[in-house]
Amino acid sequence: MANNITRIPNESKLAADSDDVVFLMVPFPAQSHLNQLLRLSHLIRSRGFPVHYAASAIHCRQVKLRHDTLLLNTSGIIFHELLTPPFNSPPPNPYSSVKYPQHIWPSFEASLNLREPVAALLRELSSSSSSVAKTTTRTRTRTRRLVIIHDYLMNYVVQDAASVPNAESYSFSSGSTFCTFCITRQLSGKPFPVVELEPEAIPNLDNCFIPEVVKFLSIQNQYEHLKHGTLFSTCRAVEGPYLDLLAQTTHADASVDKKTKQWAIAPLFPVTANNDDDKAHPTLEWLDKQPPKSVIYVSFGSLTTMSQEQINELALGLEESKQRFIWVLRDADRGNIFNAESTILPLPEGFEERVKGVGKVTRDWAPQLGILRHPSVGGFMSHCGWNSCLESLTMGVPLATWPMHSDQPHNALLMTHILKVGVQVMGWGERDQLITSSVIQKSIENLMASSEGHAVRTRAEELGKIIKQSVDDDHWELNSFLTYATRSIN
Structure with missing residues (x-):
């Protein structure tokens, strides 16, 4: 050393x-x-x-x-x-x-x-x-x-x-x-x-x-x-x-x-949560009602921007997976977050009504650390920003990797190919392609409801214990x- x-x-x-x-x-x-x-x-x-x-x-x-x-x-x-x-x-x-x-x-x-x-x-x-x-x-x-x-x-x-x-x-x-x-x-x-x-x-x-x-x-x-x-x-x-x-x-x-x-x-x-570290938040209250390790948390950080077509494919992939989810859907930060109009990103017509009880969409700043350490969360679909990766690993939560830019592609490789604590949504070679709902559905099911996903989760939980x-x-x-x-x- x-x-x-x-x-x-x-x-x-x-x-x-x-x-x-x-x-x-x-x-x-x-x-x-x-x-x-x-x-x-x-x-x-x-x-x-x-x-x-x-x-x-x-x-x-x-x-x-x-x-x-x-x-x-x-x-x-x-x-x-x-x-x-x-x-x-x-x-x-x-x-x-x-x-x-x-x-x-x-x-x-x-x-x-x-x-x-x-x-x-x-x-x-x-x-x-x-x-x-x-x-x-x-x-x-x-x-x-x-x-x-x-x-x-x-x-x-x-x-x-x-x-x-x-x-x-x-x-x-x-x-x-x-x-x-x-x-x-x-x-x-x-x-x-x-x-x-x-x-x-x-x-x-x-x-x-x-x-x-x-x-x-x-x-x-x-x-x-x-x-x-x-x-x-x-x-x-x-x-x-x-x-x-x-x-x-x-x-x-x-x-x-x-x-x-x-x-x-x-x-x-x-x-670990101490006293009132995790304030009451609608996402946490919703998670309290879900079975252990049943929810995939979907968030792409503060700087990610998706086209409307890609948002629609992601929504359809989540719906067709039949898995419980929390999706943080926010517009990307501006350089000055206090000098910008809030943009509401639209979802496919009827989506939120169809997934009611199974999925939750939040457009606010979400308590990510509290979400990841909640016992109902069993996976994290992420852009693989390093902070998100480390928080997820520490809480023993495996990842579905979807890198966008900067260090994220390297981080995704570390998660999937080296540490083997994640499954791939998008490889860096497909970065210029539209990621279809079927690809998204398959990656979610792979992480949340397959033997491979179980093995990945086991490794993530073991590594989380070591980090803690x-x-x-x-x-x-x-x-x-x-x-x-x-x-x-x-």
């Missing part, structure tokens, strides 16, 4: 000895990225450290609106609303020949303008005193170290941390390590043959991203050498081999410090990172 990890039995002592260490989070402005760093902020704050969260005013507002119930009482996180120039926020185009959500690109591009306000915040936090609660008194201490945890896609924005003497920056990789490793090997000119596939079915930079994003990634890579280490939103039980392979690949690059460390710190979300154990073991890899980040340097 890339770094030696020791378990820390006393979290409170760790925080008590490190009140002069301040953490700054710099997320990338996409929902899953924003949410993952807020979850990490909560975990670090719960250990007694001051935590600051810096994003544009729009995205600070967005992440607070959509946060997990667990974070409702997280009063100690300090939000910094950074000024950015206005950016376009066009509606999605469901008929675009390109699956990547191009409508969101202006908001991503605008994130490059955050360098100067982040640099100013770095200077302020690195030199100011912090006020930290300590038992019944408050102690003011000068910042000994400023620890910046930033999304990998914000490498350019936080580059000035390298010139701050008491600062260390750590990148946060919000995608799968498997995808990161495959793309790293592709960029090096040595693609890694992870599975035997036809050439057109192999995901790569050119067919997963638009050229603007590839250029954006190359900009971020130029500042990769400035970080002190990497935090991965994954668990070694899931991706241990690829963490080790990625460490070997990275350390073979002479431009990267061989002392760069890595930690796999997920899952960052609560793996890593949290029960006191989040020891996250604690290892905190011990390192707060260490004294002579």
Whole structure:
């Protein structure tokens, strides 16, 4: 492994000895990225450290609106609303020949303008005193170290941390390590043959991203050498081999410090419901009335757009499968979710009446974590965003994979071909085709009512138990990172 990890039995002592260490989070402005760093902020704050969260005013507002119930009482996180120039926020185009959500690109591009306000915040936090609660008194201490945890896609924005003497920056990789490793090997000119596939079915930079994003990634890579280490939103039980392979690949690059460390710190979300973590919601109330493991949850994340024809095929496939389902049917997010009219996506005439009692369609923001850990849920039809994959695996729920763009095709391969905890709805080679109702019906029946589906579910449940154990073991890899980040340097 890339770094030696020791378990820390006393979290409170760790925080008590490190009140002069301040953490700054710099997320990338996409929902899953924003949410993952807020979850990490909560975990670090719960250990007694001051935590600051810096994003544009729009995205600070967005992440607070959509946060997990667990974070409702997280009063100690300090939000910094950074000024950015206005950016376009066009509606999605469901008929675009390109699956990547191009409508969101202006908001991503605008994130490059955050360098100067982040640099100013770095200077302020690195030199100011912090006020930290300590038992019944408050102690003011000068910042000994400023620890910046930033999304990998914000490498350019936080580059000035390298010139701050008491600062260390750590990148946060919000995608799968498997995808990161495959793309790293592709960029090096040595693609890694992870599975035997036809050439057109192999995901790569050119067919997963638009050229603007590839250029954006190359900009971020130029500042990769400035970080002190990497935090991965994954668990070694899931991706241990690829963490080790990625460490070997990275350390073979002479431009990267061989002392760069890595930690796999997920899952960052609560793996069991505590008290009122899952608020009353119509989807959860409906699930309470269903038999165990009988419902397939259908959701394609916050950025997916489908044509009306594809929506109709999906509806028909769900209906003809005769399986219980919950379908989250929402229009894709705009770059600015507060400056857009809500679009109601139509369903085939009479569909909701015909499936009444068997299926439920919700058009609201749904409590995904609560749905996935509900005992009535037995499968998840997903776009395979990494956050969704990890939540599903942790809850022991197998997947029906339908990737759209970005890291999702790699994640889908990891689920179906490597971990074997999912069945395929659409292979990447069929990405430009209409997925018919019969294909959708067959994949649902395969997952929910076949011997293959039973074997896939068994593997998912076993892996979920292993992932939960890593949290029960006191989040020891996250604690290892905190011990390192707060260490004294002579």
